Structures are given as structure tokens and as C-alpha cells.
Amino acid sequence: MIDMHSHFFPPITRELAAATDRERAPWLAVAPGAHSGHIMLGDKAFRPVGRALWDADFRVAELDSQGVQTQIVCATPVMFGDAWEAARAAEWAQRMNEQALIFCAKHPSRLKALAQVPLQDLNLACAEASRTKRAGCVGVQIGNHLGDKDLDDPQLVNFLIHCAENSIPVLVHPWDMMGGKRMQKWMLPWLVAMPAETQLGMLSLILSGALERIPASLKICFAHGGGSFAFLLGRVDNAWQQRDIVRQDCPQLPSSYARRFFVDSAVFDARALRLLTEVMGVDRVMLGSDYPFPLGEQRIGQLVRDAQMFSAADRQRLLRGNAEGFFAL
Ligand code: CO
DSSP states (O other): OEEEEEEEOOOOOHHHHHHHOTTTSEEEEOOTTOSEEEEEETTEEEEEEEGGGTOHHHHHHHHHHHTOOEEEEEEOGGGOOTTSOHHHHHHHHHHHHHHHHHHHHTSTTTEEEEEOOOTTSHHHHHHHHHHHHHHTOOEEEEESEETTEETTSHHHHHHHHHHHHTTOOEEEEOOSOTTGGGGOSTTHIIIIIHHHHHHHHHHHHHHTSHHHHSOTTOOEEESGGGTTHHHHHHHHHHHHHHOHHHHTTOOSOGGGGGGGOEEEOTTOOHHHHHHHHHHHOTTSEEOOOOBTSTTSOSSTTHHHHHOTTSOHHHHHIIIIIHHHHHTTO
């Protein structure tokens, strides 16, 4: 198996984080040798986390026990720094990407890194994406939006064009979730807002007509099965047919663009996986676990392995072959 969606967090000390931004740069609070700790923002505990997030040896032992040959590793989104001053975010991204490559270097055939980029500055973001490709990253991860800008913003479209022209695969991860005060309990931002953020990113690219300008060679994958996208695509097509304001920037039926996207398999339900492979195509879905977080697939690949509807060849595509092609592994 190749697991294309997993996160790491480097052992950044409080001092190192404070040198970049005392309040907003995250750091890792963990006692020497401990199996758990916290990602911190300043004095505040942001999230309890486990050892696999920062210990590559520990992680690879778990991958061995789960039968995962290769795992693609990317930043925990709190590391993005998208709201910071651009030069500071660029310097931070470079340090985080060096940490990602160090994390993977002990097990080079098992762990591959995606880079983060200072998305708030197009030139710096393109430069970091190309630099990290030369340094050994297999792609980039970006958030699904940059403050008020969605993926149809010209700056973000131009970044995606750069990635297409330079054969840099892109993983789009939802973050910085909508909903605010109305979603404070029960992990609602993860359960309601994250799937909507992902759908918003995909629809922004379709309905704006951006996919008419972005080369079809762009390899772009959306996390968590594309969130709400596949299930609601019929609703979008109907709206496009009925209302000119939906059609105004989008020349083709929205669903005709679905095959421009890849998604991961993190949907946790065989019926959802069936719908996903029917809507996106069985060649457009890749095993992605969201390891090592509690909302990820705890037995990596179990949903795909247990699904009865796939031929052996299709199951192999989902578990491995599609990701080999996507990341040119
Ligand atoms: Co994730």
C-alpha cells in the first residue's frame, strides 16, 4: 500500500518557534522519550498528539505492522503560516520543509514528503515549490483557501498553473474552517465545516472557469474524499442548468470537470467509497488515511481492502497504483 495522506510535526522547540512568531508559530511540548505531547501556540495547548507525529522510527514500525510500504507525509495545517508577513512565512516554510525531508531521510523508501509554501506571495510560493522539488519533495500541500481568497483567486490559480507547468503534484487540505461560533462543540468544524471547505475549493475551481485556464496536466488531489463534493455534484449540475448566475463563468456542465480532480479514500463507509469511485472514477481515488490523527483511518486501507465491489485490479489501483502515477513514484 501507498498511503498518500498523513501528517507530521517536527520537534520545534518553543524558542525556535518564538524566533519566528511568539503567538502564532506552533511548537512541540513533549518530555524526552514521552509517547505523547502537545502542539502548542504560545502558552496555549493547541492539540494533544502522539509520538508517530514526530518520531520517524516509531512511525515506520507502525507502518510495518499495518502493511504500508510507503507513506506520503505533509505538514499539520497549523504549520502553514498563511496569515503571516510573507518573508517570515517563506523562511518558516523553508525550515519546515527541511524538517520534513529530515523526517523522511532515515527511511527514504518508506516516507516521502510534501512541501508547504508561503502561499500569500505568489513568487515566493512558486520558488519554494520548485526548490523543494529539487530537494526531494514529491509535491506540495496547500490549504483550501487563503483567508478570504478561495482557489479561484488569480494568485492561487497562478500558483496551480506553476505546479502544472513544473509537474508538481498538489494536495489540497481543508483548514481554517468556516462556521465560527456556531460550530464550537462536538468537533463540528471537522465534521461539517471541513467537508464543506473541501467542496468549496473544488467548486471554486470549476464554477470560476479556472479549470479552463489551468493546464489539464495539473495533478491535484483533495483530502477526505473531496468532502461534500461527490455527493452533491448532482445538485450543482441542476443549479448550472437552471440558473444563469451559476453558468456565467463556467462553460461546461460542472460534473464534466470531476475527472480533473483526484481525491483520497478517507470516507469511512463502503457506500460512500462506491459513490466516490463512480463519480470521480476508480483511477482518481487514492488510499489516504489522515494518519496519525484520531479522525483518520485507524487500520490503514481497511475500507478499500474490505470493499466487495472492486475487482482485484481496481483494489490495487486504489491501494497503490493511482498514487504511484500521481506522485510519479
Ligand atoms: Co489531514
